Every structure is written in C-alpha cells, then in structure tokens.
Amino acid sequence: MKIEFDQLRAGTVHFRLVEEEDAAFICGLRNNPVLNKHISQSSAVVDEQRAWIKTYKNRENLGQEYYFIICRNDNNLPVGTIRLYDFQHNPKKSFCWGSWILNENKPRFAAIESALLVYKFAFEQLKFEQSHFDVRKENTGVHNFHMRLGAQHIDGNELDNFYIYPSSKYYEILNEYQKFLG
Ligand SMILES: CC(C)(COP(=O)(O)OP(=O)(O)OC[C@H]1O[C@@H](n2cnc3c(N)ncnc32)[C@H](O)[C@@H]1OP(=O)(O)O)[C@@H](O)C(=O)NCCC(=O)NCCS
Numbered sequence: 001m002k003i004e005f006d007q008l009r010a011g012t013v014h015f016r017l018v019e020e021e022d023a024a025f026i027c028g029l030r031n032n033p034v035l036n037k038h039i040s041q042s043s044a045v046v047d048e049q050r051a052w053i054k055t056y057k058n059r060e061n062l063g064q065e066y067y068f069i070i071c072r073n074d075n076n077l078p079v080g081t082i083r084l085y086d087f088q089h090n091p092k093k094s095f096c097w098g099s100w101i102l103n104e105n106k107p108r109f110a111a112i113e114s115a116l117l118v119y120k121f122a123f124e125q126l127k128f129e130q131s132h133f134d135v136r137k138e139n140t141g142v143h144n145f146h147m148r149l150g151a152q153h154i155d156g157n158e159l160d161n162f163y164i165y166p167s168s169k170y171y172e173i174l175n176e177y178q179k180f181l182g
Helices: 020-030 046-061 110-125 140-148 167-181
Strands: 013-017 066-072 078-088 094-102 130-136 152-156 160-166
Touching (some): 013 110, 020 046, 020 078, 046 066, 078 110, 094 110, 110 167, 130 140, 140 152, 140 160
Antiparallel strands (some): 013 066, 066 078, 078 094, 130 160, 152 160
16 A cells, blocks of 8 residues: 555654664664553564564555654654554454654654544545554553543453544544644
8 A cells, every 4th residue: 555644744743664774763762761661572682673673564565564653843853653553354444553652852742643643544544444452551641642532441451451443533533633733
C-alpha cells in the first residue's frame, strides 16, 4: 500500500517510517528509565534493535505492520515512536497500536497529535473499523488520555487494561480535534 505521508502531518509533529538507522534512537528511548516504566522490555543492544527493524521491514512491505518515528515539524528531529500491529480481520477489521513513546524534546501537544494521526492513518487510509489496545494498569496518565479521547475500557487483567476505539468515535470527535491536525 502506498502511504499518503502528507496526511500524516499534524500541527507540530509528523510521521516517517522507521529505518535501520533509527536503531540507536529507539534503544535510547526504550532504555530511558523515565520513559520505560510501563512498556515491554527490549534489547539495549543497537545491533539487535537494527536486526529487529530489518525483519519488521518485511512485515511493513507486506502491509502487516507500520512503525513510525514521530518527528518535530520545525526541525524534523525525532522525538518518539508509535506502531500499528496485530492486524485482525474477524469479526472486525481491527488493529492494535503501541510502542508509543515521546521524549523530552516533544512539542506540548505531540501526544494528542500522534494519537490522532494513528487513527487518521488506520481509519482513513487503511480502512480499519476499530482499534484494540492495552495499557499497564499503573499507567494511569495514559489510561486518562485514552478515556478523554473517547476510548471504551472493555476489560482488564492483573497487569493490563484493555480498550477499543471504534472508527465511528474518531469520525465523531474529528471536528472538535481538527485544530490539532493543523
Ligand atoms: C505516553 C506518552 C507518549 C504520552 O505523552 P504525554 O506528553 O505524556 O501526554 P499527555 O497526556 O501529557 O498529553 C500532552 C498534552 O496534550 C493534552 N491532551 C491530552 N489529551 C487531550 C485531549 N483529549 N484533548 C485536548 N488536549 C489533550 C494534555 O493536557 C497535555 O497538555 P498539558 O501539558 O497542557 O496538560 C508519554 O507519556 C510517554 O512517552 N510515556 C512513556 C511511555 C509509555 O508509557 N507509553 C504508553 C504505553 S501504553
């Protein structure tokens, strides 16, 4: 699928696809003790991260997964990551998103802009009907973020809360949130 990148640009940040050269940046983010309290562990070895990206690129070519670097619009510097994966087709066309991390150089509204860009890409370009995702129970800030945007908290276990976000909700809030998309 040809991605329309001009559509993946919000008020202060935009997305570009992850490349092998981003391995060191991703290692730095994922091994930052301030940022990695509520995400799954990944290797701090740059060459292992590079190898992971290489196999991811095969999935990207097949349209099975998309891993983006979130960059500032003013200087193009990378400030974070976000990933769409676990594409399901039954009973609904649904995707999971995660690997969502923003560093201290993020513009103030990078979080809301990047979440909106994920939904915009998934619902408008990839034609998904719904998103499913999970958040660590102790990650209350991110729980509140999703609830504020209209996610449905559907279930939980000892470790995680589970949510869905239907495309209809995205189209419902779009007018109010258009200002973040620029
Ligand atoms: C998750 C993460 C990317 C979120 O970014 P963040 O900048 O902390 O997000 P915030 O909820 O503070 O939102 C940023 C701004 O957008 C605003 N905002 C958030 N949701 C909004 C909404 N629905 N409408 C309007 N504004 C909104 C916030 O109020 C905040 O602005 P403020 O600083 O003036 O209060 C970041 O905290 C992070 O990298 N965390 C570590 C990794 C992690 O836990 N990832 C998630 C795993 S599930």
